[in-house]
Amino acid sequence: MTDAISSLPTQLPPARRRAIPPDVAAARVRRRYASERTFKALGFGALALTAVFLVALLTSIIVKSLPAFSEHRAVLSVLVDAAIVDADGKRNADAIRAADYASLTRAAITAVIPGIEGRTARKALNGLLSSGAADDLRDRVIANPSIIGTTIKTPMLFSDDVDLYLKGDTGRHTAALGAAELTPSDVKGDITLTAANQSFAALIADLEREGVANDAEAGAHVLDGRIPSRVVYINGGAVKVVKATANTLAGPVLLPLSSVTPAQAGSWNLTTYVQPESRRRISDQEIVFIDKIRSAGAIERGFNWRFFTSGDSREPELAGIRGALIGTALTLFVTLILCLPIGVLAAIYLEEFAPKNWLTDIIEVNINNLAAVPSIVFGLLGLAVFLNYFNLPRSAPLVGGLVLALLVLPTIIISARAAIKAVPPSIREAAIGLGASQQQAVFHHVLPLAMPGIMTGTIIGMAHALGETAPLLMIGMVAFIVDVPTSISDAATVLPVQIYLWSDLPEAAFQQRTAAAIVVLLGFLFAMNGAAIWLRNKFERRW
Amino acid sequence: MENSTVDLSAIERVEAARTAHLTAGAKPAKVLAHDVNVYYGDKHALQAVNVEIPDRGVMAFIGPSGCGKSTFLRCINRMNDTIASCRVTGKITIDDQDIYDRSLDVVQLRARVGMVFQKPNPFPKSIYDNVAYGPRIHGLTANKAELDEVVQSSLEKAALWNEVKDRLQDSGTGLSGGQQQRLCIARAIAVNPDIILMDEPCSALDPIATAKVETLIDELRSNFCIIIVTHSMQQAARVSQRTAFFHLGTLVEEDSTKTIFSNPKDQRTQDYITGRFG
Ligand SMILES: Nc1ncnc2c1ncn2[C@@H]1O[C@H](COP(=O)(O)OP(=O)(O)OP(=O)(O)O)[C@@H](O)[C@H]1O
Ligand SMILES: [Mg+2]
Numbered sequence: 001m002t003d004a005i006s007s008l009p010t011q012l013p014p015a016r017r018r019a020i021p022p023d024v025a026a027a028r029v030r031r032r033y034a035s036e037r038t039f040k041a042l043g044f045g046a047l048a049l050t051a052v053f054l055v056a057l058l059t060s061i062i063v064k065s066l067p068a069f070s071e072h073r074a075v076l077s078v079l080v081d082a083a084i085v086d087a088d089g090k091r092n093a094d095a096i097r098a099a100d101y102a103s104l105t106r107a108a109i110t111a112v113i114p115g116i117e118g119r120t121a122r123k124a125l126n127g128l129l130s131s132g133a134a135d136d137l138r139d140r141v142i143a144n145p146s147i148i149g150t151t152i153k154t155p156m157l158f159s160d161d162v163d164l165y166l167k168g169d170t171g172r173h174t175a176a177l178g179a180a181e182l183t184p185s186d187v188k189g190d191i192t193l194t195a196a197n198q199s200f201a202a203l204i205a206d207l208e209r210e211g212v213a214n215d216a217e218a219g220a221h222v223l224d225g226r227i228p229s230r231v232v233y234i235n236g237g238a239v240k241v242v243k244a245t246a247n248t249l250a251g252p253v254l255l256p257l258s259s260v261t262p263a264q265a266g267s268w269n270l271t272t273y274v275q276p277e278s279r280r281r282i283s284d285q286e287i288v289f290i291d292k293i294r295s296a297g298a299i300e301r302g303f304n305w306r307f308f309t310s311g312d313s314r315e316p317e318l319a320g321i322r323g324a325l326i327g328t329a330l331t332l333f334v335t336l337i338l339c340l341p342i343g344v345l346a347a348i349y350l351e352e353f354a355p356k357n358w359l360t361d362i363i364e365v366n367i368n369n370l371a372a373v374p375s376i377v378f379g380l381l382g383l384a385v386f387l388n389y390f391n392l393p394r395s396a397p398l399v400g401g402l403v404l405a406l407l408v409l410p411t412i413i414i415s416a417r418a419a420i421k422a423v424p425p426s427i428r429e430a431a432i433g434l435g436a437s438q439q440q441a442v443f444h445h446v447l448p449l450a451m452p453g454i455m456t457g458t459i460i461g462m463a464h465a466l467g468e469t470a471p472l473l474m475i476g477m478v479a480f481i482v483d484v485p486t487s488i489s490d491a492a493t494v495l496p497v498q499i500y501l502w503s504d505l506p507e508a509a510f511q512q513r514t515a516a517a518i519v520v521l522l523g524f525l526f527a528m529n530g531a532a533i534w535l536r537n538k539f540e541r542r543w
Numbered sequence: 544m545e546n547s548t549v550d551l552s553a554i555e556r557v558e559a560a561r562t563a564h565l566t567a568g569a570k571p572a573k574v575l576a577h578d579v580n581v582y583y584g585d586k587h588a589l590q591a592v593n594v595e596i597p598d599r600g601v602m603a604f605i606g607p608s609g610c611g612k613s614t615f616l617r618c619i620n621r622m623n624d625t626i627a628s629c630r631v632t633g634k635i636t637i638d639d640q641d642i643y644d645r646s647l648d649v650v651q652l653r654a655r656v657g658m659v660f661q662k663p664n665p666f667p668k669s670i671y672d673n674v675a676y677g678p679r680i681h682g683l684t685a686n687k688a689e690l691d692e693v694v695q696s697s698l699e700k701a702a703l704w705n706e707v708k709d710r711l712q713d714s715g716t717g718l719s720g721g722q723q724q725r726l727c728i729a730r731a732i733a734v735n736p737d738i739i740l741m742d743e744p745c746s747a748l749d750p751i752a753t754a755k756v757e758t759l760i761d762e763l764r765s766n767f768c769i770i771i772v773t774h775s776m777q778q779a780a781r782v783s784q785r786t787a788f789f790h791l792g793t794l795v796e797e798d799s800t801k802t803i804f805s806n807p808k809d810q811r812t813q814d815y816i817t818g819r820f821g
Contacts, residue, residue: 356627426664430727432625434677434734435654444676445666 061522065515071304071317072166073155074129074293078108080141082149091145101134101141105156113292115256117188124285128293130157132306132318155300160316160509161281162290166299170280171273171287175233178268182234187257191239192250193232201246203230203270220245225278231288234268235259238288241270254288281508307516311484312498316509319502321517323484327397327477327492328466334401334488335408335465340458342405343412344447347454350413351420352442371410378407379474387475395476395491403471408461415457419450452539459532463525469496495521573598573738573768574619579633581614581623588614592633592794594787598737601760601769603779603800606789607815612772615789616740619770620656621649637738654681657731661743663723665715665730670707673715673726674698677734693733701729702759721752728759732767739763741771745778757782776816780804788812 020028082089085099106126110116116125133156140154141147158166165171180199185192210227214220220243223230230241232249237257243250249270277284293299311323354360382403386392392399423446431441472478477493478501485492493501495517502514574596581589589611596602604612614623621642623629635642642652654677665673674694677683684690694711698704703725707718715726724744731739741760745753760769760782773779779786780800787797788809796809807813 424664426660426662427666429622429625429660430664430666430730431676433620433622433653433658433660434680434730435650435652436676436680437650438625440680444680449667 065519067167068512068516072158072163076108079151101138105133130159130317132157165282173273175269175271183262188253198246229273229284324495324498328494330397331400335404338405339409347416376470379471383474396489398488404465411461416454419453423449456532463528575636577634582630584628590792601764601783603783603786604772610789611792656738657736659741669712671711697729697733701725738768
């Protein structure tokens with residue numbers, strides 16, 4: 001063998017080079033540049049396309065969610081009537097709690113718009129406020145019983161339809177100032193407004209264009225909910241137009257008039273609400289009331305704290321994500337305390353201690369396979385094992401956390417192994433060469449160095465768990481749960497499931513809340529991924 | 544091949560050396576290897592190595608790349624245990640104690656046999672913690688003051704104290720390559736071993752750092768038994784008193800450094816030191 005080494009040729013033959021004509025060489029260079037340019041353009045195109053989709057998606061969600069982050073309230077004076085709240089005068093907490101606060105809020109809003117008679121109109125007026133308004137008042141009185149018997153100014157939550165009306169463009173209208181003197185026949189009830197000189201010819205023409213023919217029986221054009229509504233504002237009141245002739249308008253009074261004195265030209269107007277009444281969630285009567293409250297300066301718009309502080313509700317304006325957030329936190333807590341130690345220990349064992357044989361090979365392959373198993377399968381497993389076999393509570397974060405831990409475990413093991421493997425063997429050798437045991441080498445040197453990588457993997461795994469819905473549906477975390485959970489065995493739901501539940505509901509306000517909840521979820525995901533990147537950069541080491 | 548004859552002669556030589564020591568009243572060898580074979584799986588990496596390494600002084604291992612120098616070195620503190628496929632047969636004793644004996648605690652062995660690696664590999668911790676790590680895990684010091692003292696004396700012995708005494712809390716990885724290597728030597732010294740194994744300690748260093756490490760080795764040899772693997776013939780000649788030449792997994796020749804470099808017995812040694820191959 002020595003001979004073989006010494007007999008190696010000491011000089012290599014000179015390399016053969018074919019002479020290339022300059023024009024061919026130039027063409028070759030050009031082709032190379034061209035193909036490089038094409039490739040760059042294609043890559044940039046792909047990136048741009050992705051970015052466009054991403055931006056479009058995010059913008060659409062954020063824009064859709066924005067209304068859900070604010071709410072409208074009527075700031076009204078309310079008399080906290082001692083006779084209702086505290087009938088026996090003993091300041092009994094239970095009595096105070098059980099009192100009829102809805103009657104107080106009703107009284108407060110009736111005070112703003114007095115003189116409303118008739119059941120429908122009263123119902124419409126009272127329906128403007130959310131049922132949460134009375135609950136808020138109750139909370140306020142319980143917190144501070146000294147206000148009993150006094151009149152306080154308090155914000156009262158509007159119902160979701162009113163809120164949407166105030167936020168949206170349902171109230172789009174055009175107003176035409178009256179061109180002639182108009183005389184009302186009464187101040188309330190069904191009245192007729194009379195003018196001279198064919199004043200309403202233009203209106204009649206409009207109605208004809210909208211497909212309303214003259215009704216021979218009524219002797220007038222009859223307006224219904226399928227065409228834009230017309231309301232006459234006159235003498236401080238409002239009259240809905242139901243029948244129109246060239247000289248008269250007739251219909252119910254929506255807001256009582258102050259007098260029957262003829263209104264001068266220019267002092268009244270005919271307002272057209274572009275959206276037909278049948279196509280909106282709010283009636284002409286309600287619009288008139290809201291506008292009246294607004295003109296009284298009693299409407300405020302504020303941040304929707306309730307969205308973050310209350311649980312789910314059937315009423316969109318009262319629904320919040322607190323329950324889902326706490327449920328998510330409890331679930332992820334269970335997941336984390338299970339899969340971090342188990343995952344890290346499994347990774348350490350596999351990487352540092354396990355003998356390399358077919359058994360560990362099989363385990364390794366199966367861990368990688370598990371990471372690719374569809375998440376719903378873990379849900380079925382949870383249903384079969386945790387609920388049916390171990391009889392753990394249904395819908396509970398405990399079970400959700402167990403299922404998600406199974407789901408995340410492979411991810412954590414794989415990333416922890418990668419992080420441990422990335423620690424240079426020289427560090428391990430240095431420790432072992434100094435007489436450290438294998439275990440000491442791992443726990444004193446390898447693990448601390450692998451920790452940032454392990455944390456990164458864990459955070460990404462948890463982010464994965466945070467967005468998971470399917471397996472939780474299987475174990476019943478999809479129920480409608482109003483109460484905010486307080487322990488891991490309470491029934492709860494999680495953020496993505498809450499989104500799924502809300503997205504199914506017909507109310508427009510729930511659609512906005514769905515988007516808002518998605519924004520919150522995305523916020524958490526971004527924060528977690530950001531933390532992972534930050535950790536990675538902060539602890540990135542060069543050996 | 545002529546393995547068997549080489550083997551016999553080697554054993555005879557070792558036995559002769561041994562008796563010579565005894566008759567001369569000198570101390571017996573610190574490390575004694577008898578018929579050591581190492582296999583990596585099916586690969587027979589070391590074949591029937593017999594060698595005697597005296598206490599105090601520097602022994603150099605030279606030989607072409609892949610001939611098994613590191614493998615043999617790693618047998619002496621049983622670092623080969625960490626390689627799953629590696630199997631060692633034969634007998635290695637340190638102070639007449641078989642280090643592959645079942646009853647021997649490998650952790651204690653490694654505390655007695657320190658190792659310095661080819662590439663400086665300080666822990667990514669402070670300079671202080673690097674040196675203090677060994678004493679800490681072996682419980683060599685009773686309190687902080689003693690530990691401080693060990694750290695200081697180790698760094699002084701490694702000729703690094705003056706350069707780092709003001710920044711003991713800085714990271715060990717922030718030092719220059721030569722400083723890092725001396726830090727690794729200080730770290731090995733801190734557990735007060737009998738033997739220090741050095742696997743090409745200067746291969747990553749520039750000439751100035753190399754000179755510093757060589758001076759250091761020269762100073763340490765009165766207190767330690769040092770075994771150094773090197774590819775530099777000059778270095779072997781400068782720092783060692785005895786030299787062993789390995790070739791293709793066999794120990795070809797072992798003798799005083801002077802003899803190896805001036806009057807080698809084997810043709811292969813002759814070829815190697817004159818740069819004919821390797
Ligand atoms: N972990 C291992 N697994 C398998 N074979 C190995 C392993 N380590 C070393 N070997 C083989 O054992 C033989 C001796 O290797 P060794 O590292 O001892 O050589 P060396 O003399 O130190 O070389 P160098 O001077 O290049 O460091 C080589 O052929 C090498 O390929
Ligand atoms: Mg080597």
